[in-house]
Amino acid sequence: MTEPMHEVYAIKFGENPGGTRGEYFHGCAADPRDQSMQLDYYVWLVRTAEADIVVDAGFTAAMAQRRKRTHFRAPSEALALLGVDCAAVSQVVLSHFHYDHVGDLDAFPNAKFIVQSSEMAFWTGRFASRLEFHRLIEAEDIVRLVELGLAGRLEYVDGERELAPGVRVHLVGGHTPGMQIVSIATARGTVVLAADSSHFYGNVCGDAPFAVHTDLPGTYHAFDVMHGLASSPDLIVPGHDPEVLTRFEPVPGTEGTAVRIA
Numbered sequence: 001m002t003e004p005m006h007e008v009y010a011i012k013f014g015e016n017p018g019g020t021r022g023e024y025f026h027g028c029a030a031d032p033r034d035q036s037m038q039l040d041y042y043v044w045l046v047r048t049a050e051a052d053i054v055v056d057a058g059f060t061a062a063m064a065q066r067r068k069r070t071h072f073r074a075p076s077e078a079l080a081l082l083g084v085d086c087a088a089v090s091q092v093v094l095s096h097f098h099y100d101h102v103g104d105l106d107a108f109p110n111a112k113f114i115v116q117s118s119e120m121a122f123w124t125g126r127f128a129s130r131l132e133f134h135r136l137i138e139a140e141d142i143v144r145l146v147e148l149g150l151a152g153r154l155e156y157v158d159g160e161r162e163l164a165p166g167v168r169v170h171l172v173g174g175h176t177p178g179m180q181i182v183s184i185a186t187a188r189g190t191v192v193l194a195a196d197s198s199h200f201y202g203n204v205c206g207d208a209p210f211a212v213h214t215d216l217p218g219t220y221h222a223f224d225v226m227h228g229l230a231s232s233p234d235l236i237v238p239g240h241d242p243e244v245l246t247r248f249e250p251v252p253g254t255e256g257t258a259v260r261i262a
Contacts, residue, residue, distance in 0.1 A: 004166050005187045007047040008261040009251065010237060010244050013058050013078040014041035014071045024199065026216070029208035037200075039240045041100055043075045044193050045082055046184050048164050052084050054111075055093045055182055055193055059103030063138065067099070072257075076107035081254050086111075091155075091163055094145075095195030095239075096176040097123045099138045102145065112155045113148060114163065116171050119178020120149065120156070122214075136212065170229070172197050174219035175212065181226060186262035189231025195239040197222040204236050237261055 015038060022033030044055035058075030059067075072078075076086045086107045093114045094102055105113065123142050127133060148154050157180070159171045166185030173179050175196045182193040197219075198204035204226055209219040230236045237244060248259035 004049060004164075004185065006049075006164075006166060006184050006262075007045075008184050008186055008191050008193070008237075009045040009047070009082055009258055010042045010248070010261060011045065011075075011078040011082065011254075011258040012040050012042050012245060012256075013073050013075045014064060014069055015039065015242075016041075016069050024211055025202070026209040026211045026213070029202075029206070030211070038242050039199070040242045040244070041069070041240065042244065043078055044182075044237075045079060045084060046167055046182070046193075048167065050164065051091070052089055053091045053093065053163060053167060054079065054084070054086075054089050054108070056095055056101040056195060057092060057104040057108070059100050063099060063103050069100075074107065075104040078257070081258055082251060093163070093169055093180070093182055094119075095181070095193075095197075096179045097142065097145065098136045098176070098196065099141060101195065102141045103138070105141075105144060105148065112153055113145075114155050114157060114161075114169060114180075115145075116169075116178035116180050117156045117158050118171070118173075119176060119180075120145065120154070122177040133214075170225060172218070172222035172225050174215050174222040175210065176214055179222065181222070181229075183229045184262075188262040189235055190229055191235045191237065191262050192226050192230040193237050193239075194222075194226055197226060198236065198238045199240040200238050201241050201243055203238065205233055235262070 021035040046053040064071030092111045251258040
């Protein structure tokens with residue numbers, strides 16, 4: 001049976017224009033370390049014939065002020081530019097629990113949040129309070145996720161699961177213990193939304209890990225999985241690269257903000 005062909009979009013809601021390659025790449029891949037690099041913040045939309053599936057929930061304006069990030073609009077407002085009614089969304093994939101991916105959860109009052117069991121276990125476990133990990137999350141976000149779990153609104157996955165025909169999540173680890181990616185069947189082939197399994201094209205395409213990870217071999221494993229799933233390297237979509245907005249077709253009326261990947 002032929003899988004349905006879905007549409008995939010990336011929508012930018014913020015940015016950090018002041019980073020350097022030394023901050024963003026690991027080891028020798030960071031050279032030249034002082035090269036300036038912009039990091040963009042996105043949410044993603046998988047549009048099926050039956051429903052919209054959202055991938056990640058960004059962060060709020062208050063969090064942007066606290067973290068000194070540029071914030072153009074709430075992630076939910078960014079999605080609304082593409083006609084998404086967040087109150088009607090039933091599935092939101094959370095790639096992992098870092099602050100820039102789980103901050104706008106209350107904009108989805110009727111959604112189930114798709115998470116890997118190992119991600120929740122890590123961020124409620126013994127090492128989450130250690131500085132190198134704790135700086136990447138916000139306690140209020142983790143508490144909110146626990147509350148959602150107790151309310152029955154987290155859908156736990158252990159590995160791989162199909163969310164709709166042709167739309168699957170895959171546990172890859174590396175960046176965080178429960179890091180998951182999304183593969184989508186489209187008319188262009190299988191698209192892989194890498195989220196933070198590859199922040200930039202230079203990570204997965206250059207075999208050059210991002211600076212932040214819990215498991216370096218796991219990061220390389222994630223690269224291999226993404227290459228194995230995607231129909232071509234061009235269809236692996238990194239989580240923070242400004243080039244995403246130039247490599248794909250702009251959505252009319254949203255130039256510089258939203259692109260159709262497939």
